Amino acid sequence: xxxxxxxxxxxxxxxxxxxxxxxxxxxxxxxxxxxxxxxxxxxxxxxxxxxxxxxxxxxxxxxxxxxxxxxxxxxxxxxxxxxxxxxxxxxxxxxxxxxxxxxxxxxxxxxxxxxxxxxxxxxxxxxxxxxxxxxxxxxxxxxxxxxxxxxx
Numbered sequence: 001x002x003x004x005x006x007x008x009x010x011x012x013x014x015x016x017x018x019x020x021x022x023x024x025x026x027x028x029x030x031x032x033x034x035x036x037x038x039x040x041x042x043x044x045x046x047x048x049x050x051x052x053x054x055x056x057x058x059x060x061x062x063x064x065x066x067x068x069x070x071x072x073x074x075x076x077x078x079x080x081x082x083x084x085x086x087x088x089x090x091x092x093x094x095x096x097x098x099x100x101x102x103x104x105x106x107x108x109x110x111x112x113x114x115x116x117x118x119x120x121x122x123x124x125x126x127x128x129x130x131x132x133x134x135x136x137x138x139x140x141x142x143x144x145x146x147x148x149x150x151x152x
Contacts, residue, residue, distance in 0.1 A: 003067065004088075008081040011146060012088060016059065019089075019133045025049050030129060038062075039092070062092060069096035074110040086141040093133075094126060118142035 004012065020039040026048040029035040034044040037055030040062055050058070070076055070087045079087070091099055100106060102124065108116035118138050121127070127134040139147040 003071065003077070003084060005081055008085050009063075012063065012085040013059065015085070015146075016063070016089060016092060019136075022052065022055055024052065024055065063088065066092040066096075072096065072100075074106070075112060080144055082144055082146060083141050086137050089137050089140075090121075093130065114142050114144070 017038055022038055023036060026034050026036045026044050026046055029039075029041075033041050034046060034048070035041050036044045036048055036050055036058070038059040040055070040058040042058075042062070066088045067084075070084065070091045073087055076084065076087065102120065105117055105120040105124075108114075108120055118141060121138045121141070122135070124134075127138070136147050
């Protein structure tokens with residue numbers, strides 16, 4: 001994680017841990033993908049088991065990958081720490097390729113129209129699939145501040 005300040009890194013890690021939950025045994029996620037730890041999918045196979053320490057290492061690696069991908073977004077370098085964390089979280093969850101296909105969201109992002117970014121994201125199938133987590137991230141991006149799920 002290179003573009004995030006230490007405090008933002010800690011908050012993002014905490015947010016992802018809370019949203020993903022910890023599972024030390026491999027399981028099939030809602031998309032039928034083998035997943036383990038705090039939402040890691042790389043190299044996961046049926047029957048796989050890990051320790052909490054390994055789960056935390058996988059999480060850090062996954063965040064680094066998501067941040068690297070998020071840095072390709074228009075205006076990412078100039079975004080606030082809170083918005084960067086929000087987009088890293090989205091990409092952690094659905095991947096850069098899927099997110100980059102949201103043409104209206106990408107156009108609003110290029111225009112730095114945070115209201116439209118929010119509206120387009122909230123109007124996606126992703127929100128139906130992920131629920132409150134998605135609403136929290138969308139609000140975080142629009143309002144440019146950390147949002148507690150309990151406030152939504």
